Amino acid sequence: xxAGGAFGGNRGARPVPPEKGVFPLDHMHQCDxxxxxxxxxxxxxxxxxENCRIFSKKYLECRMAK
Amino acid sequence: MFGRMSLSRLSSxxxxxxxxxxxxxxxxxxxxxxxxxxxxxxxxxxxxGLMPRCxxxxxxxxxxxxxxxxxxxxxxxxxxxxxxxxxxxSHASTEQKSRKxxxxxxxxxxxxxxxxxxxxxxxxxxxxxxxxxxxxxxxETVEEKIARHSKDGTVTTREVVVQFNADVADGMPWKFIPTxxxxxxxxxxxxxxxxxxxxxxxxxxxGVSTYNVTPMKAAVYFNKIQCFCFEEQRLLPGEQIDMPxxxxxxxxFETDPRMDGINNLILSYTFFKxxxx
Numbered sequence: 523x524x525a526g527g528a529f530g531g532n533r534g535a536r537p538v539p540p541e542k543g544v545f546p547l548d549h550m551h552q553c554d555x556x557x558x559x560x561x562x563x564x565x566x567x568x569x570x571x572e573n574c575r576i577f578s579k580k581y582l583e584c585r586m587a588k
Numbered sequence: 589m590f591g592r593m594s595l596s597r598l599s600s601x602x603x604x605x606x607x608x609x610x611x612x613x614x615x616x617x618x619x620x621x622x623x624x625x626x627x628x629x630x631x632x633x634x635x636x637g638l639m640p641r642c643x644x645x646x647x648x649x650x651x652x653x654x655x656x657x658x659x660x661x662x663x664x665x666x667x668x669x670x671x672x673x674x675x676x677x678s679h680a681s682t683e684q685k686s687r688k689x690x691x692x693x694x695x696x697x698x699x700x701x702x703x704x705x706x707x708x709x710x711x712x713x714x715x716x717x718x719x720x721x722x723x724x725x726x727x728e729t730v731e732e733k734i735a736r737h738s739k740d741g742t743v744t745t746r747e748v749v750v751q752f753n754a755d756v757a758d759g760m761p762w763k764f765i766p767t768x769x770x771x772x773x774x775x776x777x778x779x780x781x782x783x784x785x786x787x788x789x790x791x792x793x794x795g796v797s798t799y800n801v802t803p804m805k806a807a808v809y810f811n812k813i814q815c816f817c818f819e820e821q822r823l824l825p826g827e828q829i830d831m832p833x834x835x836x837x838x839x840x841f842e843t844d845p846r847m848d849g850i851n852n853l854i855l856s857y858t859f860f861k862x863x864x865x
Contacts, residue, residue: 540812544819545832557782557830564768569749571771571779578780581832 546585553584737776737839746842746851747772750835753856754783760861761789762823767830776839778813783831783857787823794822794862802854805846809838810853820862 548554560581563574571578750773752766767782787793797817801807816831823829833855841847 540815540817540834542814542834545814545816545834547816547821547829547831549827549829554830557832560780561767561782564771569768569770569772571773571777575777581780582834585832 548585550588552588553581556581556584734776734778734836745774747774748837748841748851748853750779750781750837750853750855752781752783753854755856755858756795757858757860760793760795760859762786762793762795762859763788764857764859773837775809775837775841778834778836781833781835781855783816783833784828785821785823785831785859786828787825790825792822792824794820794864795859796820796862797857797859799855799857802856803850806841806850806853809841809844809847810855811836811838817857 548557556577560574560577563577564571567573749770751770752768754764754766756762756764763784763786765784767784771779771781773779785795796819799812799815799817801810812833812835814832814834816833821829821831835855837853
């Protein structure tokens with residue numbers, strides 16, 4: 523919206539924190555495999571998130587477990 | 589006696605004595621001439637039985653004399669006194685008026701300053717309510733939204749392409765890129781995306797990120813469930829890490845007429861360095 527510039531545009535917009543908070547990062551690279559699976563699926567399926575839903579679920583489960 | 593003395597003083601200054609002697613009543617206009625030619629800063633308390641007038645300069649002093657001292661037969665009393673009273677009254681009322689004006693203007697100044705301070709929270713509330721300028725709205729949680737939409741059975745057909753952008757601030761020796769170029773997602777489906785960051789320097793660096801969604805009016809519908817932003821992330825030298833973002837586009841995106849031409853959303857993250865002291 524070009525009119526957003528009048529009110530300070532980007533400056534005026536306050537970023538909102540995520541709902542569930544911060545994703546604890548995988549410093550230990552324990553879920554690397556799941557991540558690679560997901561990325562590979564995305565690339566092969568034309569970046570359709572629907573098709574790779576199962577892999578993202580796996581990744582999240584891995585992160586929750588470890 | 590006293591009057592004659594002052595009269596001679598007067599006449600020596602302004603040469604109005606012949607005029608005075610000729611006319612029966614001295615009109616105000618002559619007196620006004622006299623008033624402005626003589627500036628006197630001393631006090632005339634009780635000289636002519638008038639109110640003390642110190643420092644009023646040319647305005648009010650010396651212009652008025654008691655009629656008795658002059659001995660004229662005309663109705664001076666009403667003339668000079670009424671004009672004097674009129675002048676005094678108007679002076680008092682102008683003083684009152686200007687005092688009122690001062691109060692009004694001071695109040696106006698305070699009102700302006702106060703409204704400037706109040707504008708900050710008011711504007712924030714306005715942005716929250718209208719989502720103006722890309723403010724992401726927070727009315728119900730994503731869980732509630734998902735529950736509501738699954739209950740309603742809303743079907744979304746429009747596919748939205750979410751592209752990713754990654755930036756680092758100046759002087760930040762990190763390599764920060766999105767792991768995938770884009771994700772095609774339908775509103776109402778949650779999706780996962782990754783960013784990769786690598787610390788290229790030889791010292792541990794802490795960074796914090798912030799994000800933005802463009803186009804700004806679509807930011808209202810973009811909900812982040814979980815991400816790595818707003819928290820300090822520490823990377824050891826040479827460490828590479830994957831940062832996931834879990835997001836969800838509100839199905840109401842489809843029904844909004846303002847979003848008609850929008851099929852591309854760009855999620856942009858910027859990393860800033862945190863100074864470690």
